[in-house]
Amino acid sequence: MLKNFYILISQKIINCVDLYLLLILIAFMAIDMAVIYSAAGSSSSRFLGQFDHFLFSLFVMFLIAFMPTYLLRNFSIPFYILGIVLLLCVEFFGETVKGATRWLSLGFIRIQPSEILKIAVPMMISYFFDAQDKPYLSFRSFLISSLILIIPCFLIVIQPDLGTALLVFGAGISVIYFAGLSFKIILPIFLTFTFVISYLLYYEDTLCADDVTWLLLHDYQKNRICTLLNPNSDPLGRGFHTIQSIIAIGSGGLYGKGYMLGTQTHLDFIPERSTDFIFAVYAEEFGLYGCIFLLILYSLLIFRGFLISIQANSQFSRLLAGSITMMIFIYVFVNIGMVTGILPVVGVPLPFMSYGGSALLTMCIACGILMNIGRTIEK
Template sequence: MKRIALILLRIFTAFDWPLLLILVMFTALGLTVMHSAVGSTDWRFADQSRNFLIAFFAMWIVALTPPPLLMRLALPFYLVGVALLVGVDLFGETSKGATRWLNLGFTRIQPSEMLKIALPMMLAWYFQRHEGQVRIRDFLVAGALLVVPFFLIVRQPDLGTALLVFGAGFCVIYFAGLSFKLLIPVVLAAAIGIGTLVSYEEQLCQPDVDWVILHDYQKHRVCTLLDPSSDPLGKGFHTIQSMIAVGSGGLYGKGYMKGTQTHLDFIPERTTDFIYAVYAEEFGLYGGVMILVLYGLLIARGLTIATRATTQFGRLLAGALTMMFFIYVFVNIGMVTGILPVVGVPLPFMSYGGTALLTVGVACGMLMSINRYRGTKT
C-alpha cells in the first residue's frame, strides 16, 4: 500500500502546477472556440477533444522522464528525424503541391514535426558536452546541425514549419553564448531587403520576375501581404477575410457562436491556421488581449523554468521550447491580422490538428521534467 502511494505521489508530482493550470485554461478555451468554428461538422470537435487527451498523456509521460534520459535520446532522435526527412525527399507522398508525408506502411507520418523537438534537444545536448569551453568552431558545428533539417523541410516545401524549426534551433545557439554583434549584419541585411521590397513592390511582384530562393506561391504570399487587394478573390482572400473578421469583432465581440464571417464560411481554414479570426470576431479586442495575456503567462513560466534549471542542457532546452511557443503565436496572429504573410503555422492549443497538439504537449512535458529535476545534476 505504501509503495502504491509512493508511485501515485511520484506521478502527480511530475506536474508543474502553475504550468498545468495555464494549460487547463487553454484546453477549455480551445475546445470552446473549436465548438463554434466547426459549425455542423461535430466530428472535428470530437477529434480535437481526443487530440487533447492524447497530448495530455504524452505530456504526462515526458514529464516523468528525467533529463538525463532526455539527453541520451537527443542524438538518436535527431538522427532518426533527419533520416526520415531524407526519406520524405526521396519517397514522400505529395498532397496539395507539397511533399511532407512519409508512408511507413502501417502509418503515415510528417517527420518535420519531430524536428521541432529533436533539433533543440540535439543542440542543447551538444552545448552541454562543450559547457565551459565553447569556441567559434562549436557554433559553426551547431549551425550545420541546424541548417541540414531546415533546408530539407524548405525543399518539401513547408516554409512555416521550417521557420519554426529554425527559430527553435537558433534560440539554443543564441542562449549558448552567440554574440549579438554577429547578428547585426544579418539584421541590417534583413532591414535592407524588406525596405527594398516595400519600395519596389510593383516591379518585384510582376509575374515574370523570378525571386530564385522562393517558390512562386511563396512570392505571391509576400506580394499579397503588401497589397491584398491585388488579388482579392485569390491569394489575398485569406488575409482580407480574416482581417474583416478581426476588425468586425470590435471591443466586445459579436458573441459566442454569433460570428457572421465564421458561420457564413467567409473565413478559410477557420479551424486551423485562421482560428484566431474566429476567436477575435466573437470575443473582440478584450478577448484578444485576454488570450495574449494567457500566452504571456505560458512564456513567462517557461522562461522561469529555464532560469531555474541547474544544467546547461535544461536551460537551453527549456529556453528554446519556450521561445518556440512565442514564435508560434507571433507568426500565427501576425498572418491572421495581415502583418505577416500566410505560411501555415497553427495557433498553439487552439488550432485543430493532432500532430501539432502532440508536439506542444511533448514540449510542455519537457518543461515539467526540467522543472521537477532542477536540483539534479545531469
C-alpha cells in the first residue's frame, strides 16, 4: 500500500512539473553556480548564498506549479492591491540606498515591492481581459488596462527605478498586445519612439551638455543615455562600466580564456561582475561559443513559454503565459544589450545568472506559473 502511495505521489509530481522547463532551469543553475564562483573570486559566501537562493526559489516554484490553477486567477486582484499598497509604503517608510528609495523593511526581512509588480501587473491585466469575455479589445478596455499598468509604473519611476518600471511596463503592455491591441495605436507609438531616437542622435552634442536638463528624467538617467552614445566621453567615470564590459567580451574570442582565467574579471576591471555584468564574466571565460550555448538555453525557455501560451485552455492563462514569457525575453534582451553597449546601463539582472535572491525568485515564480498553466493543457 505504501508503494502505491509513492507511485501516486510520483505521478502527480510528474504531471505538475514541466520537465522541459525543469531541465532548462537545472542547466542554468549549473552554469550560474560555476560563473558565480569565478566572478566572486572563489568567495564561498556568495557561492553558498546563491545556492540557497536557488533552493528557496525552486521550492516556491514547485508550490506554485502544484497549486490549483483557478487560484492564480482568484489571487490576481489581492496580489495587485498588495503590490500597490507596498509601493505606497515605500514612498513613506522606505529605506534609501545609493540615492534610491526602493526597499521596505518589515523587521525580519527587507523586500523590494517593485519585484512583486512584475508578476502582479500581468496577472491583474490578464484577469481584467478574461473577465471582459469579449473577442476584441474595445477602447474602454484599453483605457482601463492602461490605467492598471500606469499606476504601478509611475510609483516605481518616482523611487526612482526606471529599469524596473520598464520591465513592469513591458510585461503589462504584452498582455494588452496579446489581447488584440490595434496597430492604429502601436504605429503612432513606434513613430514617436523613432523620432525621439533620431532627434537624440542628431543633436547629441547639444542635448548631452552638462548644463542641459532633460524633462522627466534625473541627471543620472540622462548621463546613462549620453554615455551609451559616447562611452569614451568619460572613460574612467560614467563610461567605465560599458568600456570594461566590452573589452572583457571581446577578449574572450571564440573559445574564451578558460574557466577562472578571465583577466578583466579577476583583476577587478569589471564592475558588478557577479550581478548585472555577469554576462561579461561568462563571455570572457567561455567565449562566443559559450555565449551561443547560453542564448540557445534562453531561446528554448522562451519557446517553451510561448508554446504553453498558445496551447492554454483559457483567455486568462493564454495572456498570462504569453506576458510572462515576454517578460523573460525583455530581461535577457535589456541585460545583454546594456552589457554589450547597445542599451543604457539600467541595472537589470540577467535571469537565472545574476547573483541575488529577489530577481531569481521572480523568475522562478514566473516559471512556476508557466508550469501551472502547462499542466492544464490537454495532452
